[in-house]
Amino acid sequence: MSQIIIGKTLAELCNDCTEFLPEVTIIAYEQLKTEEPYSGKGNISFQSIVQEDELDGRKPIGSAQTSADGSFELHVDAAKLTPGLTLHVKLSKLPHQRSEVKKTVQIRVATFTPDRWEEEGMKVTLRLYQDFWCNVIRKLYDAWVICGRIVSCKNSKIPAKGYRVTAMDKDLLNDDNLGTAITDDNGYFRIDYQSLDFKQTFLSFLGLNVETPFNTGGFGPDVYFQVQSPDGDVVFKENREVGMQPDRKDRGHCFCVSLCVPLEGTATSGGWLRIARSLKIPDDRSLHAFDTDGFARNGFALKGVLAMQGNVPPTSSLETLTGNPYEYRFLVSTTVTAANAITASRTYIDQSHFSPNVIDGTSPYFQRVLLGTLTSNLSNDSVDVYLEQSFIKADGWVNLLECIRKTFQNDPNLDENDLNTGSWAWDSEFLMGIDSAKISSDMSPRVTTPTVNTPGDAIAQPMPRQKIAIRFEMREVISEGVYQTPPQSGTTLNSVYISNADPVLKMDLVDNRTNLCSPVSGNIGVAYTVHHPHLRSASITLRKSGGPTFTLTDGARLPQNDILPTGTATINNANLGINHGANNISLSRCTYMLDLHVSLRRLIGDSIETPEPFPAQAFFYEV
Known part of the structure; x- marks a missing residue:
C-alpha cells in the first residue's frame, strides 16, 4: 500500500516573515533508532546538514519535487514506515539568491511517527526554523x-x-x-x-x-x-x-x-487582489498565480467556494467613517473570449458577457464571507462584519458602510451611534464568496460524472474542462446617483478553470471465479477505468498481507505521477495482467489487496485537494 504525504516546505526569516522553498527535492527515509521524533521548535537541534557518510547504505523510500509555492505530494511504501518516517530537503539554490554560490546541500528536517498517518494521507508542514535557516544555510550561500x-x-x-x-x-x-x-x-x-x-x-x-x-x-x-x-x-x-x-x-x-x-487623509484601495489568500490575479506586472490559459499555480483548477480577497475601505477617510462610501460588485461570465495577459494594454472580456450573472441579493452563486474587522482606535474593541446576502443591493452592489451599520443594527449589544464618533480602523478580509459548484451545474454543456458499468470500459462522453471569467467593479459614492470610478474598477480575470465533478474510478479483479467468496488461481488481471478532465496522478498497487507492495505497470498508461494540465483525461484497460504479461508478479498462497490511487489537479482554497481513498479490493490467491 502506498502512503500519501501532502505537505508544504517553508523557512523562517523572522517571526512574521517566511519564504516558500520551490524546486527543492523532498526525500523520505525510514526512521533510524537514533533519530528522535520531531516535536516542533523545542527540538530544533534535530535540523542539520546531512554529511555524505551519514547516507551510506541508507536508501530513500520516496521522493518528490516542490512546486512554486513549496507544496509537494510524496508517495511512500507504507510497509516501510515502522517505526517512523524521516524527511530530508535537498537544495542547490535559495529563493531570490543573488550570490554566485553553487552547492548542493541535504538537510534533515523532521521525523514523523505513525500516529500522524490517516487513511486519506498525512498532511505536514516542513518548517526550517530561523536560527538554522539564517545562521547556517543562508550563511552557506552568502544569501x-x-x-x-x-x-x-x-x-x-x-x-x-x-x-x-x-x-x-x-x-x-x-x-x-x-x-x-x-x-x-x-x-x-x-x-x-x-x-x-x-x-x-x-x-x-x-x-x-x-x-x-x-x-x-x-x-x-x-x-x-x-x-x-x-x-x-x-x-x-x-x-x-x-x-x-x-x-x-x-x-x-x-x-x-x-x-x-505619515499617510494622507484619503484611504487607498487595492481593489480585488486574490482568490483565497495566495492566488493573486494577473496585473500589469505579472500573471502571478495564473497562466494565460486560466490554470492556477502551475496547472490547477479551482473547486468549491471561491473567496474573493482584496482591500476596499468602507469610506474615503482613513480614520473615520464620515468620508464617501465605496461600493463594489462581482460578475461572472461563462463565455471566455480572451486569455490572461500581463501587459498594461491587455484586453478584458467585454462587459456585456457579464450582465446576466451579477452576484446580487438573489444569486444562487453567493456565499457568505467575513468582510473584515472594524476596530475602535479609542477602546480597541473590535467587531467582525459578515456579508449577508440581504445586505447586497438588487444590482449587486455591496456598500461596506451599510454592511457595517446593518451589523450594528442587528446586534443588540452594539450601538450604531458609536459609528458617528471616534476613530476607526478597518482590516479587510474577503470581499465576496462565489460558489463555483453551482456555476458548474448551470454551465452548458452541464458537467456530470459519466456512468461506467464495467471497469475497463472507455468513456463515451468525456467530461469537458470548464472555464469562467470574473469581473470586479468598484465606485466611490459622491452623492445620491453620482459616482466616481477608481482605476481598480473593471479588473477582470479573463480565464480561470473550475472543476467540481467527481472522478470516474472503477476497478475490478479479472479472474476465473464463479463465486466471489472462492479463492482465485491461475492467471489474473485487473480491469480499471479512471477519468477526469484534471487528472494529476494515477497508479494501482498490489500489496501482500505482511509482505511487499508492487506497483503495477501498464505501458504508458500506468503509473502516471505528473500528468500535464492538458494531458490525458481517461486511463483504462479491460485486463491488465498481474501475474502474467508485463508485470508477471510471482504470487504465493496468501491474501492480497488491490489499491487504486488517483489525485486531481484541483485546489480547494489555497490547498491542493486531498484525494478520497478508493476502496481496496481483497482476494485470496490459491497456488
Whole structure:
C-alpha cells in the first residue's frame, strides 16, 4: 500500500516573515533508532546538514519535487514506515539568491511517527526554523535578506501600499546601496542582497572586500532606510548614523524591521487582489498565480467556494467613517473570449458577457464571507462584519458602510451611534464568496460524472474542462446617483478553470471465479477505468498481507505521477495482467489487496485537494 504525504516546505526569516522553498527535492527515509521524533521548535537541534557518510547504505523510500509555492505530494511504501518516517530537503539554490554560490546541500528536517498517518494521507508542514535557516544555510550561500513592513504612523493597522524602500549600509567612506523594493498591498517588502553589496571598498580592486568601519565586532551591514511615496516624494529618511545603533549595526543574514510613515487623509484601495489568500490575479506586472490559459499555480483548477480577497475601505477617510462610501460588485461570465495577459494594454472580456450573472441579493452563486474587522482606535474593541446576502443591493452592489451599520443594527449589544464618533480602523478580509459548484451545474454543456458499468470500459462522453471569467467593479459614492470610478474598477480575470465533478474510478479483479467468496488461481488481471478532465496522478498497487507492495505497470498508461494540465483525461484497460504479461508478479498462497490511487489537479482554497481513498479490493490467491 502506498502512503500519501501532502505537505508544504517553508523557512523562517523572522517571526512574521517566511519564504516558500520551490524546486527543492523532498526525500523520505525510514526512521533510524537514533533519530528522535520531531516535536516542533523545542527540538530544533534535530535540523542539520546531512554529511555524505551519514547516507551510506541508507536508501530513500520516496521522493518528490516542490512546486512554486513549496507544496509537494510524496508517495511512500507504507510497509516501510515502522517505526517512523524521516524527511530530508535537498537544495542547490535559495529563493531570490543573488550570490554566485553553487552547492548542493541535504538537510534533515523532521521525523514523523505513525500516529500522524490517516487513511486519506498525512498532511505536514516542513518548517526550517530561523536560527538554522539564517545562521547556517543562508550563511552557506552568502544569501542576505531584509524583510519588513511599513504602516501608518497614526494607525499601525493601515499599511503603506506601493511605497519605495531603499536600504543603505553605513560605511567609513562611501555608503553602500543594499537594494530597493516596493511594498505590497499589506505594506510588506523584501530586499535580497549578497556580501559583495556591502563589502566593496577602495581596496576592492586588489581583491580585498571587507565591511567597514573595521573592528566593530561584527561582519554584517549597518542598515538605515529611506522611503518614498508612490508619487516619488521622500516621506521617511533616516540619518546614516542610525546604522550604528545597536538594533541596526552588524545585521545578520536575516534582518526584519518595521517602519512607519505619515499617510494622507484619503484611504487607498487595492481593489480585488486574490482568490483565497495566495492566488493573486494577473496585473500589469505579472500573471502571478495564473497562466494565460486560466490554470492556477502551475496547472490547477479551482473547486468549491471561491473567496474573493482584496482591500476596499468602507469610506474615503482613513480614520473615520464620515468620508464617501465605496461600493463594489462581482460578475461572472461563462463565455471566455480572451486569455490572461500581463501587459498594461491587455484586453478584458467585454462587459456585456457579464450582465446576466451579477452576484446580487438573489444569486444562487453567493456565499457568505467575513468582510473584515472594524476596530475602535479609542477602546480597541473590535467587531467582525459578515456579508449577508440581504445586505447586497438588487444590482449587486455591496456598500461596506451599510454592511457595517446593518451589523450594528442587528446586534443588540452594539450601538450604531458609536459609528458617528471616534476613530476607526478597518482590516479587510474577503470581499465576496462565489460558489463555483453551482456555476458548474448551470454551465452548458452541464458537467456530470459519466456512468461506467464495467471497469475497463472507455468513456463515451468525456467530461469537458470548464472555464469562467470574473469581473470586479468598484465606485466611490459622491452623492445620491453620482459616482466616481477608481482605476481598480473593471479588473477582470479573463480565464480561470473550475472543476467540481467527481472522478470516474472503477476497478475490478479479472479472474476465473464463479463465486466471489472462492479463492482465485491461475492467471489474473485487473480491469480499471479512471477519468477526469484534471487528472494529476494515477497508479494501482498490489500489496501482500505482511509482505511487499508492487506497483503495477501498464505501458504508458500506468503509473502516471505528473500528468500535464492538458494531458490525458481517461486511463483504462479491460485486463491488465498481474501475474502474467508485463508485470508477471510471482504470487504465493496468501491474501492480497488491490489499491487504486488517483489525485486531481484541483485546489480547494489555497490547498491542493486531498484525494478520497478508493476502496481496496481483497482476494485470496490459491497456488
